[in-house]
Amino acid sequence: MKKIYGIKELPGKIKYPVVTIGMFDGVHRGHQKIIECIRHYALTGKGESVVITFDRHPKSIIENRPPSFITSMEHRLSLLERLGVDHTVVLQFDRKLAEMTAEDFVREILVCWLGVKCIVLGFNCHFGKDREGNITLVRKLAEKYDFEVYGCPPVIYRGQIISSTAIRRAILNGELGKAEAMLGRPVSILGTVVKKSGRGRILGYPTANLDLHHEVRPPRGVYGTRVRWAEQDYLALTNIGLRPTFAKEPFTSEGETLEIEVHILDFQGTLYGQNLEVQFLFKIRDEIPFQTAEELKTQIEKDKEILLKRTLTVQHMEE
Numbered sequence: 001m002k003k004i005y006g007i008k009e010l011p012g013k014i015k016y017p018v019v020t021i022g023m024f025d026g027v028h029r030g031h032q033k034i035i036e037c038i039r040h041y042a043l044t045g046k047g048e049s050v051v052i053t054f055d056r057h058p059k060s061i062i063e064n065r066p067p068s069f070i071t072s073m074e075h076r077l078s079l080l081e082r083l084g085v086d087h088t089v090v091l092q093f094d095r096k097l098a099e100m101t102a103e104d105f106v107r108e109i110l111v112c113w114l115g116v117k118c119i120v121l122g123f124n125c126h127f128g129k130d131r132e133g134n135i136t137l138v139r140k141l142a143e144k145y146d147f148e149v150y151g152c153p154p155v156i157y158r159g160q161i162i163s164s165t166a167i168r169r170a171i172l173n174g175e176l177g178k179a180e181a182m183l184g185r186p187v188s189i190l191g192t193v194v195k196k197s198g199r200g201r202i203l204g205y206p207t208a209n210l211d212l213h214h215e216v217r218p219p220r221g222v223y224g225t226r227v228r229w230a231e232q233d234y235l236a237l238t239n240i241g242l243r244p245t246f247a248k249e250p251f252t253s254e255g256e257t258l259e260i261e262v263h264i265l266d267f268q269g270t271l272y273g274q275n276l277e278v279q280f281l282f283k284i285r286d287e288i289p290f291q292t293a294e295e296l297k298t299q300i301e302k303d304k305e306i307l308l309k310r311t312l313t314v315q316h317m318e319e
């Protein structure tokens with residue numbers, strides 16, 4: 001997939017560009033449907049699929065209230081690439097772009113710059129100043145500027161339209177099964193391994209502490225997870241919490257001291273500075289204060305057994 005940052009000279013002429021627009025946070029099943037549509041129309045017209053997205057959420061400029069992201073830009077781009085998108089254009093969402101009318105956006109960016117031949121829009125897609133751009137307006141502009149337009153109906157999960165907002169809520173509430181069903185893949189987080197106290201190694205359970213690239217993550221707890229690093233998968237125990245066994249301060253407030261720690265099973269080595277993707281398989285238990293470090297160690301041993309037993313059972317069922 002070719003990545004194009006901003007409106008600059010195109011790396012080459014895009015053949016019969018079939019375009020869609022949106023934030024695509026999470027690249028959920030609704031988004032996947034739209035991508036399937038642009039790929040389909042691109043194939044039919046012997047052309048190429050193009051996603052237009054933005055470097056930050058329009059709400060962060062228009063309402064000064066950026067929403068929390070499920071996926072970082074890097075993660076979103078890699079998910080779009082995996083879906084087979086040919087080109088993704090990342091536009092800088094600034095005041096100038098926020099003030100652009102929908103017709104100007106279509107004419108200047110889609111028609112003149114990109115040479116669009118076909119636009120696919122989701123059922124609730126809005127763009128341009130005052131969100132006036134939608135499928136009705138784009139259909140009116142299609143004749144004037146000579147391109148085709150297709151709409152995409154909503155993808156529903158248990159009677160509810162799938163959206164980034166609904167998925168954000170489900171992850172934050174710990175409804176991982178529901179979030180997974182709407183995403184079409186396990187809930188995951190992505191972050192860089194940072195240096196911390198190193199107590200875990202002394203305990204016998206070294207952990208990689210993650211600095212997340214995005215905001216949305218499951219709530220406090222101990223989880224069975226799968227870690228993706230350097231194109232390989234590893235089973236891991238992940239604790240999202242405040243380490244009440246060791247915390248000196250009362251641990252009532254979530255926030256500053258909350259850590260995301262990953263103990264990869266049967267792994268030795270240093271991971272500082274590496275980017276890990278952690279996929280959540282299931283929750284094992286709540287994080288609890290133990291009287292001694294020994295008791296915590298015994299519990300983590302049990303957590304490991306649960307993880308191995310559950311994953312082995314799933315493997316057997318799949319075979």
Ligand SMILES: Cc1cc2nc3c(=O)[nH]c(=O)nc-3n(C[C@H](O)[C@H](O)[C@H](O)COP(=O)(O)O)c2cc1C
Pocket residue numbers: 196197198199200201203205207209222237238239242243244245246259261262263286287288289290296300303
């Ligand atoms: C699988 C797992 C489960 C954990 N469960 C708890 C827990 O229930 N209570 C707790 O206080 N800390 C828990 N911890 C956090 C440990 O206390 C922490 O990893 C250790 O103190 C190292 O902390 P550090 O990052 O400051 O070096 C858990 C850690 C892991 C990896």
Ligand SMILES: Nc1ncnc2c1ncn2[C@@H]1O[C@H](COP(=O)(O)OP(=O)(O)OP(=O)(O)O)[C@@H](O)[C@H]1O
Pocket residue numbers: 021022023024025029030031033034121122123124125152153154155156161162163164165166
């Ligand atoms: N459930 C869905 N089914 C089909 N298309 C969808 C669905 N959800 C979003 N889309 C479409 O995907 C494109 C990108 O949408 P956008 O990133 O705004 O998604 P969203 O999930 O609705 O986000 P949010 O909840 O933050 O509004 C738009 O064209 C939108 O209409």
